Amino acid sequence: xxxxxxxxxxxxxxxxxxxxxxxxxxxxxxxxxxxxxxxxxxxxxxxxxxxxxxxxxxxxxxxxxxxxxxxxxxxxxxxxxxxxxxxxxxxxxxxxxxxxxxxxxxxxxxxxxxxxxxxxxxxxxxxxxxxxxxxxxxxxxxxxxxxxxxxxxxxxxxxxxxxxxxxxxxxxxxxxxxxxxxxxxxxxxxxxxxxxx
Amino acid sequence: xxxxxxxxxxxxxxxxxxxxxxxxxxxxxxxxxxxxxxxxxxxxxxxxxxxxxxxxxxxxxxxxxxxxxxxxxxxxxxxxxxxxxxxxxxxxxxxxxxxxxxxxxxxxxxxxxxxxxxxxxxxxxxxxxxxxxxxxxxxxxxxxxxxxxxxxxxxxxxxxxxxxxxxxxxxxxxxxxxxxxxxxxxxxxxxxxxxxxxxxxxxxxxxxxxxxxxxxxxxxxxxxxxxxxxxxxxxxxxxxxxxxxxxxxxxxxxxxxxxxxxxxxxxxxxxxxxxxxxxxxxxxxxxxxxxxxxxxxx
Numbered sequence: 432x433x434x435x436x437x438x439x440x441x442x443x444x445x446x447x448x449x450x451x452x453x454x455x456x457x458x459x460x461x462x463x464x465x466x467x468x469x470x471x472x473x474x475x476x477x478x479x480x481x482x483x484x485x486x487x488x489x490x491x492x493x494x495x496x497x498x499x500x501x502x503x504x505x506x507x508x509x510x511x512x513x514x515x516x517x518x519x520x521x522x523x524x525x526x527x528x529x530x531x532x533x534x535x536x537x538x539x540x541x542x543x544x545x546x547x548x549x550x551x552x553x554x555x556x557x558x559x560x561x562x563x564x565x566x567x568x569x570x571x572x573x574x575x576x577x578x579x580x581x582x583x584x585x586x587x588x589x590x591x592x593x594x595x596x597x598x599x600x601x602x603x604x605x606x607x608x609x610x611x612x613x614x615x616x617x618x619x620x621x622x623x624x625x626x627x628x
Numbered sequence: 629x630x631x632x633x634x635x636x637x638x639x640x641x642x643x644x645x646x647x648x649x650x651x652x653x654x655x656x657x658x659x660x661x662x663x664x665x666x667x668x669x670x671x672x673x674x675x676x677x678x679x680x681x682x683x684x685x686x687x688x689x690x691x692x693x694x695x696x697x698x699x700x701x702x703x704x705x706x707x708x709x710x711x712x713x714x715x716x717x718x719x720x721x722x723x724x725x726x727x728x729x730x731x732x733x734x735x736x737x738x739x740x741x742x743x744x745x746x747x748x749x750x751x752x753x754x755x756x757x758x759x760x761x762x763x764x765x766x767x768x769x770x771x772x773x774x775x776x777x778x779x780x781x782x783x784x785x786x787x788x789x790x791x792x793x794x795x796x797x798x799x800x801x802x803x804x805x806x807x808x809x810x811x812x813x814x815x816x817x818x819x820x821x822x823x824x825x826x827x828x829x830x831x832x833x834x835x836x837x838x839x840x841x842x843x844x845x846x847x848x849x850x851x852x853x854x855x856x857x858x859x860x861x862x863x864x865x866x867x868x869x870x871x872x873x874x875x876x877x878x879x880x881x882x883x884x885x886x887x888x889x890x891x892x893x894x895x896x897x898x899x900x901x902x903x904x905x906x907x908x909x910x911x912x913x914x915x916x917x918x919x920x921x922x923x924x925x926x
Contacts, residue, residue: 483653484712549712612643
């Protein structure tokens with residue numbers, strides 16, 4: 432799309448308000464809306480799926496009748512960016528999840544929920560990210576661990592051998608939380624992806 | 629190149645500790661007293677559970693001293709839960725906090741619902757890697773807790789009453805004073821800091837940002853989906869529900885309804901739908917003869 436005007440942030444639960452604020456800071460002309468209903472979803476050109484509790488968000492996707500509309504939009508090529516729980520919801524395979532949670536499966540990756548441990552193991556680290564000023568400070572909260580990716584997936588950053596920022600076509604996902612910092616570079620990377628896809 | 633990837637790996641920074649609270653926003657944290665209740669809470673879509681020995685309504689009924697839960701019960705809940713597990717300590721009881729941190733709980737609640745251990749000091753929360761949530765009845769109390777290292781504030785309300793009136797009072801007091809501070813000029817901020825008994829830099833920060841430096845959640849008295857939505861519309865960013873779920877007639881559907889109401893807090897159509905046919909809420913009690921837990925905390 433040439434001139435993306437509306438970015439949606441899935442606002443069922445989690446750190447959605449921070450994403451809205453980051454996106455607005457990236458580009459004042461961008462329209463950023465919270466998405467809680469199918470009607471709101473049809474208004475957006477791209478969707479951010481924020482961090483939060485993936486089990487809770489998965490349940491609310493069904494309760495708010497958003498699961499099928501989002502799957503449809505993703506199949507049509509809508510760009511999306513998932514952070515933490517959002518990464519889990521975009522992956523093809525989830526380990527240590529709940530039986531009743533399910534994902535959209537648009538990034539060919541195996542992701543272990545809470546793979547880096549509990550809150551006491553949550554951490555910050557410097558990353559090298561392709562296309563981003565070095566080093567990038569990333570915040571990981573009870574983060575999911577990417578254990579394997581398929582050939583269609585490009586690894587943009589990794590830590591100790593595990594991918595933490597990946598891209599596959601018009602989909603981007605991170606194990607960390609760019610919305611918890613003041614650094615806009617990762618959101619800019621996503622907006623660039625939206626523009627070119 | 630590989631060895632340059634991790635330049636610095638730090639745990640328990642302020643961002644990391646406040647970060648988990650950010651992830652719990654728009655969610656419901658449920659009090660549970662055993663693994664079975666924890667499963668019901670997680671099944672219903674809770675974002676976290678609070679492990680405690682007795683729900684506040686039973687603490688009120690039984691009287692006596694209430695303390696940190698048995699570690700065996702806490703680890704039992706950690707084993708069945710995939711969502712974050714929180715647990716409570718008595719105000720000022722830093723040894724209970726050391727034990728909970730050792731057990732690996734995800735958040736410690738320094739709570740007025742338990743019997744206070746110290747009548748003038750709260751725990752120095754900067755001394756811990758595990759993040760803390762604390763209750764507050766007004767903005768001054770909230771800022772004192774944040775100055776001690778709290779990474780999340782919950783308005784206290786009155787736990788175990790099923791009566792929302794105190795939660796509304798405390799939320800309105802906190803958000804109302806925040807609004808007033810944003811209107812104050814720089815000289816008036818000194819007076820605000822003095823009046824609130826709060827550190828000046830935090831008051832100045834609120835004047836700039838128009839919000840608390842940490843997430844503001846609501847607790848104490850939520851019994852219905854409408855109560856949860858009321859708290860959210862009054863400016864809470866998440867809700868704690870204690871006795872309201874497991875003291876009601878049919879906990880599972882009520883828990884799920886409160887989760888839906890918290891997400892869709894400004895949509896009367898959803899609120900009307902989820903409020904239907906939930907059975908009797910907890911009976912609840914009036915405030916006249918009630919011991920006020922909220923007065924504990926200094």
